[in-house]
Amino acid sequence: MKRLTPLEGYDLYAGNYRKDHPHLDSFMDGAESEAWYRALEVLLAERPHIMAHDAGCGDGRTLGRWARGIEKRGLLDRVTLWGTDFSPKMVSAARGRIKGCHWGVLDFGTPEKAAAWAKVNGKADLVSAYFVVVHFDRPERFFRCMAALMVPGGKLVMNTIPQPKVPELWASGKPITIEAWDHSPEEMVFCGEEAGFTLERRQDFSFQNEVISTLLEWTLSDPDPS
Ligand SMILES: C[S@@+](CC[C@H](N)C(=O)[O-])C[C@H]1O[C@@H](n2cnc3c(N)ncnc32)[C@H](O)[C@@H]1O
Numbered sequence: 001m002k003r004l005t006p007l008e009g010y011d012l013y014a015g016n017y018r019k020d021h022p023h024l025d026s027f028m029d030g031a032e033s034e035a036w037y038r039a040l041e042v043l044l045a046e047r048p049h050i051m052a053h054d055a056g057c058g059d060g061r062t063l064g065r066w067a068r069g070i071e072k073r074g075l076l077d078r079v080t081l082w083g084t085d086f087s088p089k090m091v092s093a094a095r096g097r098i099k100g101c102h103w104g105v106l107d108f109g110t111p112e113k114a115a116a117w118a119k120v121n122g123k124a125d126l127v128s129a130y131f132v133v134v135h136f137d138r139p140e141r142f143f144r145c146m147a148a149l150m151v152p153g154g155k156l157v158m159n160t161i162p163q164p165k166v167p168e169l170w171a172s173g174k175p176i177t178i179e180a181w182d183h184s185p186e187e188m189v190f191c192g193e194e195a196g197f198t199l200e201r202r203q204d205f206s207f208q209n210e211v212i213s214t215l216l217e218w219t220l221s222d223p224d225p226s
Contacts, residue, residue, distance in 0.1 A: 001168065002176050006135040007086055007107075009178030010058070013171040014089035017059045020169075024061060024131060027213040028205050032062055032130050032159065035201075035217050037069070039155035040079070043125050046153075050079045053124035053149055055108060056132030057083035060094030060101070063128075067100045076100070082124070084117075110141070114148035123151045129158040134180045139188060143195035152222035156197060159213050160188045185214040196221045 004012065036052075043050050054063040063083045070079045081100065085091050086107040095103045106117050118124075127150050129142075136142040146156050163182045168175050189199055197218040205213045 002174075003166070004176055004178055006178055006180075009169075009171070009176060010085070010087035011089040012176060013169055013178070014059060014087060014093050016169070016171050017061075017090070017093065021061050027161070028159065028215060031203060031205070031215055032128075032157070033065060033069075035157040035215055036062070036066060036126070036128055039126050039157055039217065043155060044075075044078065047125060048078065050125045051082065051122055052079060052126040052128070053082040053084065055084055055106075055127055055129040055146065055149065056135075057085050057094055058087075058090050058131075060098045062130060063094065063101060064098040067098050071100060082121070108142060108145040111144040111148045114145040118149050123154070124149050125151055125154045127154065127156045129156070131159065131161065133158060133183065133188065134161050134163050135178070137179075137181050139181075139183050140191045140194060143191045143197065147195045147197070147220055150220050152220055154220045155200075156192075156218040156220065157215075158218075159215050160185055161213050162211065185211075185216075188214070188216060192216065192218055 057063050060083055067081055070076060082102045083094050084104040084106040088105050091103050091105050108114055127146055129146060133139055133142045160183060163180045166177045166180045168177055197220055199216060200219055201217040203215040204211045
């Protein structure tokens with residue numbers, strides 16, 4: 001079976017991804033959105049306007065819900081939503097079905113690339129990255145990229161999943177696997193703290209007595225709070 005890089009794999013898988021939303025939803029049963037709204041509420045109490053960036057947004061599985069939620073709550077003038085992903089096909093699937101967001105094709109390969117993107121498009125107050133860090137062989141790079149996208153004092157909500165064996169996926173009529181790496185939650189916490197984040201909350205989700213996902217909610221420290 002073909003083992004693809006995340007970029008090759010997600011471009012191929014983009015057309016089938018929607019069918020897998022219920023499976024991804026089942027990992028945390030809505031807790032990823034609860035974390036996102038929790039962070040948003042804190043930020044809205046502090047700032048007149050929020051830029052929220054869904055990094056590695058895929059086809060907008062969660063971002064679409066948040067875009068509808070922002071409209072329902074009458075927050076369109078206070079919250080700007082961005083979705084970015086390095087797979088052009090994923091971004092175009094998201095763009096095709098979700099209104100009210102800005103979109104970009106962006107590779108979080110290096111912190112320099114993330115910083116250059118943020119210089120042009122603005123730094124985010126809130127960044128979300130669900131089911132993304134598993135595709136980084138070097139998670140310290142992922143955290144440095146997230147920090148480069150954010151303002152100090154901003155919030156990052158994300159999860160990490162164990163991946164002892166990569167799952168088989170069905171894409172464009174054939175089975176594929178996409179490169180992924182098995183990182184422990186402790187390694188994530190270490191890398192996040194090294195990149196300047198403070199862990200505010202951690203929640204483990206289990207199925208049949210095994211942890212299947214760990215939700216992590218962070219604040220980016222201000223290097224110069226004076
Ligand atoms: C499992 S999907 C998750 C999508 C979405 N966050 C969700 O929760 O449904 C992982 C996404 O991360 C993106 N991705 C992986 N590595 C990336 C990188 N280095 N830069 C940008 N996007 C990346 C993939 O293209 C894919 O769309």
